[in-house]
Amino acid sequence: MTSWEFPGSEPIDILIDVASGSIAVSAEPADVTTVLLEASGRGGDLLLSEVSVTFSQGRLEIIEPKDVRNRLRGHPRLDVTVTAPAGSSCVLRTASADVSCMGRLGGLEARTASGDVTAGSVTGPLEVRTASGDVWLERAGATAEVNTASGDVQLRQADGDVSVHTASGDVAIGQAAASVRVQTASGDTRVGSAASGAVSTKTASGDTQVGVAPGVGVYLDLSSLTGTISSELDETDGHDGVGLQVSCRSVTGGIRITRADSVPAV
Numbered sequence: 001m002t003s004w005e006f007p008g009s010e011p012i013d014i015l016i017d018v019a020s021g022s023i024a025v026s027a028e029p030a031d032v033t034t035v036l037l038e039a040s041g042r043g044g045d046l047l048l049s050e051v052s053v054t055f056s057q058g059r060l061e062i063i064e065p066k067d068v069r070n071r072l073r074g075h076p077r078l079d080v081t082v083t084a085p086a087g088s089s090c091v092l093r094t095a096s097a098d099v100s101c102m103g104r105l106g107g108l109e110a111r112t113a114s115g116d117v118t119a120g121s122v123t124g125p126l127e128v129r130t131a132s133g134d135v136w137l138e139r140a141g142a143t144a145e146v147n148t149a150s151g152d153v154q155l156r157q158a159d160g161d162v163s164v165h166t167a168s169g170d171v172a173i174g175q176a177a178a179s180v181r182v183q184t185a186s187g188d189t190r191v192g193s194a195a196s197g198a199v200s201t202k203t204a205s206g207d208t209q210v211g212v213a214p215g216v217g218v219y220l221d222l223s224s225l226t227g228t229i230s231s232e233l234d235e236t237d238g239h240d241g242v243g244l245q246v247s248c249r250s251v252t253g254g255i256r257i258t259r260a261d262s263v264p265a266v
Contacts, residue, residue, distance in 0.1 A: 011087035021078035027103035193260035211260035
């Protein structure tokens with residue numbers, strides 16, 4: 001186990017590039033940035049000695065050399081734990097490490113092949129790309145873009161525009177204050193409460209459910225080749241005019257439009 005401390009209470013930029021293990025970042029009010037590296041398994045000590053940790057001009061970099069694991073016997077696990085001032089931004093790159101971000105981040109870019117990604121509050125741009133990992137996000141304060149092949153995507157609250165692309169993963173968005181765009185092949189899509197902008201969903205075989213916030217006028221454009229289409233809205237919904245457009249396209253999946261208060265939270 002090795003550790004570092006870097007003084008400073010202002011938000012920093014963080015780059016972490018490791019192959020496997022785990023990455024945990026906590027962004028809370030603090031006067032110091034701390035880094036803890038732990039390695040387990042055969043070859044762990046050598047792996048620790050090869051990882052580069054640098055801090056300069058408000059930028060923290062934790063980088064594992066690309067060829068180090070080819071020179072090791074065994075498959076050591078590297079666990080990276082960082083605590084940084086609230087508002088810090090992260091760029092995280094890994095092959096199979098799970099990613100967990102707590103507290104309030106200023107921005108997040110995470111790229112992983114098979115690791116899961118979990119994050120709390122991200123006030124700035126958010127971008128997540130993963131092949132088979134699941135993505136769970138508490139709150140996105142600005143634009144959010146998520147791309148995954150088979151992983152599920154859950155976003156509890158979105159203050160800005162959201163774009164999600166997935167092949168077979170399910171997509172669940174709790175509260176959406178702006179526009180939402182979801183494209184999936186066989187995954188189900190659920191938007192708990194949409195309030196403004198446009199909701200656009202496209203799927204081949206997945207089911208779609210969109211909840212419309214109370215008092216919001218909505219224009220519906222719904223189409224499914226063989227799936228069932230239903231709406232719980234009536235003439236009294238959205239009496240203040242059209243503030244939301246909902247466009248849903250499916251081949252065999254069902255489409256259901258509901259009042260937001262009848263849709264369970266994510």
